[in-house]
Amino acid sequence: MLITCPYCGPRDVIEFTYQGDGNRERPQPASQNLDAWNAYVYDRLNPAGDHNEIWQHSGGCRAHLRVVRNTLTHEISSTAFARGGHKSTARHKAEGKS
Amino acid sequence: MVERQSPLEPVLQAGSHGNFEHGVDIILSETQPGSIVQLAAWPGEERRLISGIRTVTGLALPDGAGGGSTDGVKSVFGFAPGKFTVVDEAEGLASAFAGVVTPAIGTVTDLSHGRTAIRIAGPKAEWVLAKFFAIDFALPAFPVGAGRSTVHHDVFAQIQRTGADQFDIYVFRSFARSFWKALCHASEEVGYEVQ
């Protein structure tokens, strides 16, 4: 599996560290909304297909990246620097439950 | 200054080694620069940092990720967004930068005692390095002056091409001896000389 780092170019997956689901939104630290914290810690989409993920190029430029990986094929369809205030547009599991 | 001891000293054996009956295709050496400094710009301050590098070293950085240049005495290359490694044969580079790279622009980290600089040169340099690192060492993809950060068996390495057939590799001092031995083993098949 190759991940194309926006700085370093295509690199083997062994240079990268998975930093978790990229769909999570962390509540404000002072938030006492237990549902929001529960969703942040536990709710995962677990899609069979494209998945927003955070990876760090730990064996390279060490930048944190937003990566879209297909969980069925491991195809990487997009990579970008995580810095830049990108907000996920992906559907959240908690949505629709209300 | 404190006299620096090389971590390679017990294993660095000058002379020709390996399969050198038909000549040596690799030359290995430790360059022992006086200064190895890492510079990092705060977001939006990259231009000011790059002009500060030119002020201190006289070296201009080409545009683009991993761009760099060398004049044989001083070298600079980008290894991450807004981050640069600067090397000088002379000591004192970190204090020269301290007055130029102000806290508003970014940070200066003196790594002179934390990294070991190993030079691999010769017609088989690309060949031997390709056995270590999964990156493209061909000249069009990795031009002279450019830098790359990558790993070999989890040992982080910064590599700058300082000639068509020459690369300078910066590794953690604590891993340098094992990395050097691996480099020697990898060079045996083509014949190598340690200087």
Ligand SMILES: [Zn+2]
């Ligand atoms: Zn990278």
